[in-house]
Amino acid sequence: MKTEPNLSIKGILRMLMANIDDEKNMRVISLGMGDPTAFSCFTTTSIAEDAVLDALTSQKFNGYSPTVGLPQTRRAISEYLSMDLPYKLSPDDVYITAGCTQAIELAISILATPNANILIPRPGFPIYDICAAFRNVEMRHFDLLPEKGWEVDLDAIDALADENTVAIVVINPGNPCGNVYSFQHLKKIAETAKKHKIVVIADEVYGHLAFGSNPFVPMGVFGSTVPVLTLGSLSKRWIVPGWRLGWLVTADPNGILKNAEIVERLKKYVDICGGPATFIQAAVPQILKETSDVFFTRTLGILKHSADLCVKKIKDIACLTCPTKPQGAMTVMVKLNVLMLKDIIDDTDFCFKLAKEESVILLPGVTVGLKNWVRITFAVEPSSLVEALERVKTFCHTHSYEPKG
Incomplete structure (x- = not known):
């Protein structure tokens, strides 16, 4: 799957959503869009x-x-x-x-x-x-x-x-x-x-x-x-x-x-x-x-917890590496080792097949300028973040050259 140069994030995410296999009847979890309002733990004051x-x-x-x-x-x-x-x-x-x-x-x-x-x-x-x-x-x-x-x-x-x-x-x-x-x-x-x-x-x-x-x-x-x-x-x-x-x-x-x-x-x-x-x-x-400081402190606490959880779960996925723990904002860049995966050409191929097979949306790194990386949004309620990354782990296991178990 090729994407056009200079395609917007929203544009590529629309394409990924269109690739979801509805017949699997799995809840779609998007870790691709930086819109925390999609999750109930993030609300304005x-x-x-x-x-x-x-x-x-x-x-x-x-x-x-x-x-x-x-x-x-x-x-x-x-x-x-x-x-x-x-x-x-x-x-x-x-x-x-x-x-x-x-x-x-x-x-x-x-x-x-x-x-x-x-x-x-x-x-x-x-x-x-x-x-x-x-x-x-x-x-x-x-x-x-x-x-x-x-x-x-x-x-x-x-x-x-x-x-x-x-x-x-x-x-x-x-x-x-x-x-x-x-x-x-x-x-x-x-x-x-x-x-x-x-x-x-x-x-x-x-x-x-x-x-x-x-x-x-x-x-x-x-x-x-x-x-x-x-x-x-x-x-x-x-x-x-x-x-x-x-x-x-x-x-x-x-x-x-x-x-x-x-x-x-x-x-x-x-x-x-x-x-x-x-x-x-x-x-x-x-x-x-x-607006009180309590509101800001609560938001930062949720983001920090989610960022820590995201990094921890990524460590359990062999083909993904997080070089630097996020210290702010809502997203993190994670390096993808495609050499560990069979029938995965690059980060775009990885994300489109992940969407189809596991109903999880990640943003291909090429969209933001880095090939064979992915961008993960951690501004997500913890249970959804854990479920999504467990599905990513399953996907990587399925496509591994040497699946265990």
């Missing part, structure tokens, strides 16, 4: 629900919002993000988007100049490549190093960057790897970007979802070193991906982006984009202000 309901029933937010976003929403997000920074953001630094996906499209579009290229991690998030293809922006891929906790290969940055490089993408906490970068590593990335005079696109959609030894450090901390476009959303931390409330923020206390006219391009571009629903925007100040 009642504060968020009440805030949306209050905004909707007030009948004050049924009209259009300003294209940059409601003033109170921009102010709330600037104050929320400023709590982790050594300087204060202005509401004017914030642009409200329809989820983080639109923020990615916006960032690439405003940086798209003739012959421009952007440096992007491998493995990474395929939406960047898809958006770049529409804007005729070249994507140059640098490797993340699994043996170093998926850190950026800084030597590769130096080799790839040239006079046409406009930005580097940093995804932290990491999708698809589950990495959380240290302060020192982020500082080195910022210094490297400064050396090459490029902008950092900081994809922080999983911001604060860190449960390992490294705390979450926003890239905007280094905004005085290098201009940062911070991308984020309510989706993951508040477990509301369907609300499509995201943001692009210019973390640039030295005003370099204004001098480069990037800010003016931002303002013009959002005039042609449709943002999230006005009443969802109106709920944001209450959501950010009133």
Whole structure:
């Protein structure tokens, strides 16, 4: 089974679901999509629900919002993000988007100049490549190093960057790897970007979802070193991906982006984009202000338990290896040894046959840039995670060259 280049995650998952054998009458368990709302152990806080309901029933937010976003929403997000920074953001630094996906499209579009290229991690998030293809922006891929906790290969940055490089993408906490970068590593990335005079696109959609030894450090901390476009959303931390409330923020206390006219391009571009629903925007100040730490702590506890369980179960599957235990986000990359399996060509073949035979969905690593790896989502209720990985173990046993027992 071949897949098209630059196919989206949702696209490949649809194809995998279509390959399920309904005659087996097995419950389908998807460890492929990063949507925790599919499982009952992940729910948003009642504060968020009440805030949306209050905004909707007030009948004050049924009209259009300003294209940059409601003033109170921009102010709330600037104050929320400023709590982790050594300087204060202005509401004017914030642009409200329809989820983080639109923020990615916006960032690439405003940086798209003739012959421009952007440096992007491998493995990474395929939406960047898809958006770049529409804007005729070249994507140059640098490797993340699994043996170093998926850190950026800084030597590769130096080799790839040239006079046409406009930005580097940093995804932290990491999708698809589950990495959380240290302060020192982020500082080195910022210094490297400064050396090459490029902008950092900081994809922080999983911001604060860190449960390992490294705390979450926003890239905007280094905004005085290098201009940062911070991308984020309510989706993951508040477990509301369907609300499509995201943001692009210019973390640039030295005003370099204004001098480069990037800010003016931002303002013009959002005039042609449709943002999230006005009443969802109106709920944001209450959501950010009133959500308790208890809610966040509970979510992190579930994610850590699931991540630990996932790694433990993978150790029992001979053909799969997890090089680095996830420290954040909701996914982990696992290496697949196809040489141990008969009639399995590669990771795509593995995932399609697994779906057909065991009704379990994993994402082929080639989708995120690594052949013969798979991405596993662990934001799943524990019983479903255990059952799914037991089925993967059975599948690997069935296809092993030397099945035992």
